[in-house]
Amino acid sequence: MNRRNFIKTSAVLGTAASIMPSSLFASASNKLQVGVIGTGLRGQGMTRLLLDRPDLDIPVICDIDNKMIDMVLNVFEKQGRPMPKIYKDGPEDFRNMLSKEDLDGVYIATPWEWHHPMAISAMENNIHVGTEVPAALTVNECWDLVNTSEKKNKLCMIMENVNYRRDIMAVLNMVRKGFFGELIHCQGGYQHDLRHVKFNDGKSAYGGGVEFGEKGFSEAHWRTQHSVDRNADLYPTHGLGPISPMLDINRGNRMVHLTSTASQSRGLHNYIVEHGGEDHPNAKINFKLGDVVTTVIKCAKGQTIMLSHDTNSPRPYSLNFRVQGTQGLWMKDNKSIYIEG
Amino acid sequence: MNRRNFIKTSAVLGTAASIMPSSLFASASNKLQVGVIGTGLRGQGMTRLLLDRPDLDIPVICDIDNKMIDMVLNVFEKQGRPMPKIYKDGPEDFRNMLSKEDLDGVYIATPWEWHHPMAISAMENNIHVGTEVPAALTVNECWDLVNTSEKKNKLCMIMENVNYRRDIMAVLNMVRKGFFGELIHCQGGYQHDLRHVKFNDGKSAYGGGVEFGEKGFSEAHWRTQHSVDRNADLYPTHGLGPISPMLDINRGNRMVHLTSTASQSRGLHNYIVEHGGEDHPNAKINFKLGDVVTTVIKCAKGQTIMLSHDTNSPRPYSLNFRVQGTQGLWMKDNKSIYIEG
Structure with a gap:
């Protein structure tokens, strides 16, 4: 056997x-x-x-x-x-x-x-x-x-590795112990400046050029094309992964509808022009992916979930977590000003 | 004359x-x-x-x-x-x-x-x-x-008094000077625990009872009825007021569509039961207003705006501001845990 x-x-x-x-x-x-x-x-x-x-x-x-x-x-x-x-x-x-x-x-x-x-x-x-x-x-x-x-x-x-972050596991435990009461609203998202990941020089993984696709190395080789082809929350799981068990999704609760709204697309084109010049062939590429995509989900038990996808702009890394209930909430973000250059 | x-x-x-x-x-x-x-x-x-x-x-x-x-x-x-x-x-x-x-x-x-x-x-x-x-x-x-x-x-x-807050005026000035580049996404909202405003004892303005309408004093006398009758962002201007001039709304830009999604309604009923008992007549009231209402607006020039309305739950006061552009952003919120009682 x-x-x-x-x-x-x-x-x-x-x-x-x-x-x-x-x-x-x-x-x-x-x-x-x-x-x-x-x-x-x-x-x-x-x-x-x-x-x-x-x-x-x-x-x-x-x-x-x-x-x-x-x-x-x-x-x-x-x-x-x-x-x-x-x-x-x-x-x-x-x-x-x-x-x-x-x-x-x-x-x-x-x-x-x-x-x-x-x-x-x-x-x-x-x-x-x-x-x-x-x-x-x-x-x-x-x-x-x-x-x-x-x-x-x-x-x-x-x-989904974010599910195993120490703060996420602590908050999940607090949710299950009822510290926040009945949950009413959660937020999460992928807010991560990936311009140096989406473009590189074809040799090193991070930055140093504005190539992608055939000429790109590592994630730039394949990941960037999704920003050319699709306008959507391309990467929802860093937010939804941790939130789903907190809301008992598919364990007695479920998502029933959503809306998703994208801003204009500027960051990837601007990055190419800034680092490769206006005459670089990639400066002619039309990126479908909006710079900020905001999705609002409604759950069968009434809760709402707000997700952000934001990977084309200078910004501090943040998964934008909030877990809010009738008795209190957890929020992750700082008050801050962040300016490039 | x-x-x-x-x-x-x-x-x-x-x-x-x-x-x-x-x-x-x-x-x-x-x-x-x-x-x-x-x-x-x-x-x-x-x-x-x-x-x-x-x-x-x-x-x-x-x-x-x-x-x-x-x-x-x-x-x-x-x-x-x-x-x-x-x-x-x-x-x-x-x-x-x-x-x-x-x-x-x-x-x-x-x-x-x-x-x-x-x-x-x-x-x-x-x-x-x-x-x-x-x-x-x-x-x-x-x-x-x-x-x-x-x-x-x-x-x-x-x-709209928030337009004249020092931080708002400073950020508006930064927007107009181009520090954030081209704006792509803004957030704002009215996140304010108003349970002590929506209910009182009919004598003092803030708390001390669970009365509203005829028996309520000051804002409880009239404001609370809107939470009975309407499920919507009842109070969008604290967020939209400051954001609108930053995005040149009605000065060359305009809002073209929106979606608005409400969570379940729990906070006002729970407050009445907790402070007035299950047998209080107001414990039978059905409040239409969802505890958290999330609205996403799309502008003609491409930007998105996310607004929160959140007035029925224990939480720190926050207007949830974000002003985000191609060059950087301003965010207001703290990372925090907040638990009632």
């Missing part, structure tokens, strides 16, 4: 077993087997953290960028871990890895648009999924993940 | 003259004549400030509450000013005052629903208007004020 069948059989004993690896892997010889798809800068950092765990092996990785693969192999070497098997034969080679390898779980750190097909493929192969955010780009993709997870009885975890 | 005709004639010389009283009233014997309608606590405070000015007389007041009239006459006495003529013969007696008295301007500090008819009547009688906020309750009333002001060439000033 291979590992996958073992887990499948064990799962019949009770759902709890399948979500508590420690109960399945009691000995060092029976470690959790995790594959990694996407070994860019984010994947490398997470691989380092995963390899810190003595109860876990990474027997296999998948990427299509030789430079990134070399970098992540260096991580394995530094950690004194055996070199992984590598899948790198084109953008669909992850399917071979997921169908052929005997894995318990897979960690996905690829460009956004790949999270959904990779997560689906993993679950179809009876592998639990942890994916970087956002897990999906459309509502249909979201339902696809839910339906596949339920059909295959596999976990699909959106790895 | 009486004063009103003198001003009318002068106005022909140029609009500037009619909006610069100092140019019209050079001598102490030719003071600005201002009537006051509404001598409640707000009207009394403003009367005191008006009477501090040596270039201004208040020859006449109007109210229907003898207690308030007595209190404001005490203000005149303390300031060593002659007692005003009083109009107090029912809620429509202001019309007699406005048609019979020779006034340059009128200051209106009455319940919200009276601001519009009183301002219209004043302008129809060729009297300039300064009214407390909100100047109107419906869009039709707003247009009515604009049309009457233009037809009669009379000023109708919404006396």
Whole structure:
């Protein structure tokens, strides 16, 4: 009986077993087997953290960028871990890895648009999924993940790291203990000046140029195109991730409608002109993404949620949290003036 | 030629003259004549400030509450000013005052629903208007004020005091000097725990009971009913007043659409139960006003405005200002936890 069948059989004993690896892997010889798809800068950092765990092996990785693969192999070497098997034969080679390898779980750190097909493929192969955010780009993709997870009885975890911030966990605990009374309104958002991430010189990850797409490196290689193509809150989970458990979303509560309103788009174009000149080819690009996108959500139990997406302008980093109830509230932002240059 | 005709004639010389009283009233014997309608606590405070000015007389007041009239006459006495003529013969007696008295301007500090008819009547009688906020309750009333002001060439000033806060004036100056670059997003709002204003014991203005309407005193007498009847941002001007000149609203820019989303209504009912008991008659009242109302406005030049209305819950006072441009921003709020009791 291979590992996958073992887990499948064990799962019949009770759902709890399948979500508590420690109960399945009691000995060092029976470690959790995790594959990694996407070994860019984010994947490398997470691989380092995963390899810190003595109860876990990474027997296999998948990427299509030789430079990134070399970098992540260096991580394995530094950690004194055996070199992984590598899948790198084109953008669909992850399917071979997921169908052929005997894995318990897979960690996905690829460009956004790949999270959904990779997560689906993993679950179809009876592998639990942890994916970087956002897990999906459309509502249909979201339902696809839910339906596949339920059909295959596999976990699909959106790895929203803000949920595990100390202040967020403290506030969630306060919410559950009733310190704020009945919640009535929450706010969150992604307010992060990403201009140095969306553009670089094609060599270093952060700034130094105004290239993106084919000529960009790391996130500029793929992330920036979403700002060309879409006008929306592209990245809602840093806010919604922590707020959802506080409001019992999909645990007795749910979102029922929303509105989303975008400002004009200025920041990315201005940045290109300022750092690359008016004659740079990218100065002709039309960015659809408004600089500030404000979304207001209504929940079935009455609460409202306000989300901000604000990644194209000079500003201090802030996730703009507020958790407000009938007895009090938590707010995160400073009073401040912030001027560039 | 009486004063009103003198001003009318002068106005022909140029609009500037009619909006610069100092140019019209050079001598102490030719003071600005201002009537006051509404001598409640707000009207009394403003009367005191008006009477501090040596270039201004208040020859006449109007109210229907003898207690308030007595209190404001005490203000005149303390300031060593002659007692005003009083109009107090029912809620429509202001019309007699406005048609019979020779006034340059009128200051209106009455319940919200009276601001519009009183301002219209004043302008129809060729009297300039300064009214407390909100100047109107419906869009039709707003247009009515604009049309009457233009037809009669009379000023109708919404006396939004937040516009004159030191920080607001400093930020407006910074906006006009271009420190923030091109504005892209602004926020404001009325976040003020008014539960002690909306309910009292019928004797003192602030708290001490859960009465309102006929049994309430001061603002509880009339203001609270708006929270029973309407679910909306009841009081947008503290935010919109300062933001509008920053965004050149009606000076080359305008608002083109908005959405408004309300949370559930809990705070006012809970307050009655907590301070008056479950059996108090007001515990049966159904308040339409959601505790937090979030409005997002889109401007013709692309900017977005987010407004909060939040007056039924324990929270620190905050007008929630943000003024954000391509070069930087101003934000007002603290990071904080606030718990009642």
